[in-house]
Amino acid sequence: MRRQIPIVVCFVFGIFMLAQFFVSHPLLTRGYQNVLDWMQIIFVFALLVGALSFLILHLDKISKQQKEWGYNLVALAGLAAMVFLGFFKGIQKDSPFLWVFDNLQVPMQSTMFSLLAFFVASAAYRGFRARNFQSVVLLVAGVLIILGRVPLGEMLHSKIPESATWILNVPSMAARRGILIGIGLGSIATSLRIIVGIERTYLGKG
Amino acid sequence: MPVLPKYMKLNLDRRIIFILMAIAVIFPLVFKLGLPNKVTPEVKNLFGQMESLNDTSVVLISFDFEASSFPEVQPLANAILMHCFSNNLKVIGISLLAEGTALGEKVLKENAAKYNKVYGKDYVFLGFRPQVTATILALGEDFHKVFPEDYYGGSTADLELTKNIKNYKDISLIISVTDGDIPFSWINYAVARYNKDLAVLATAVMATSFYPFLNSGQIKGLVNGLKGAAEYEILLKKPGMGARGMDAQSMAHLLIVLLVILGNIGYWMERRKK
Incomplete structure (x- = not known):
């Protein structure tokens, strides 16, 4: 029963969502609007599960004093501080919650992202080698895109941005389309397998 | 040797x-080096589409980004908001990522203040809603059910700008300012199901993912990273953060x-x- 009920629920809702997409009937439309509400309610519970899982994971590491457990303590302190500030001091303009967000989280995350420029430069110097034909093609395409996407490319030669645009619009787009069509077909096949109960891995091992 | x-x-x-x-x-x-920048057709298309809207048009701008990419996304958001407000378009701001909420509100308010726009009449900010798919789909059914209140707790049924918005039919254009893959959801649900026009302003690393949709006409305009922001600033004749960033x-x-x-x-x- 533990496995049959979720499979039946999945089948009923899968068929319902398919039907409501193609059939415009008031009853189906009302049902669809209810499902949209339920989705948001379920997601809120998923958020709670996520927060709980975060808490359990870090508490476990702290209690066992695993390697570098101080970082787990910092993560939990951060969570507790933001929950406290959000619930008791509010999230409106000039609140401590927003101050922490604007002056700690935003600069820290931007800094992490900005570091990419330094690591990309170092990695490009060490890794971008013309070792064989394929790597030469990759190297040429990479250099053309790097230069073609900034004004400097246009200054060096008018053909550089044109070549970069061609690479994006022809070979790159062809590859992306292939991937997208593959994903689409795969999604349809997997969805059908889930709806009819062939694919059951989402139920877990139980 | x-x-x-x-x-x-x-x-x-x-x-x-x-x-x-x-x-x-x-x-x-x-x-400042002031390197010359050339405007690409995809940016020109979006600019043209924005120009074709009139002062009764409502634009829904979704701030779908996180704090990490703010330096790259901010010039994009500034450029599109400057265009909206200089053409007297009505702007509804939302966010489908929690982090984008505070940042989106900040950018929206700053730009609205530059053009002396009135909150509730010229622009509103509705804040964050979880579950991207459900939110996008639900906005196509009943706008007020998804956002009964704005970010500040006021009723959307009372605000002059939102009181007559029922669903996507009352919105002229959706713009997703993003650093991730949320535009895929906008394409899959708002464009495919509700036939709504969508434009994407994305970080350079994500923009390449959206070219196939631009080519197929599923998105009406694509502004690609800092370069795109600089191009948009050229069209607006207001060089700003994008142009300065392009030199760097x-x-x-x-x-x-x-x-x-x-x-x-x-x-x-x-x-x-x-």
């Missing part, structure tokens, strides 16, 4: 590379190309030596 100069050896100290990169980025930000990005890209060339010279010379 020639002896390799130290700078051509593969083990060039990474700290030197980091210092060079810092100089390449900081120098153009301090001393140009120098950083040039440095990367020079490092690649240097690395390959060193590599080939070592190979010959062996």
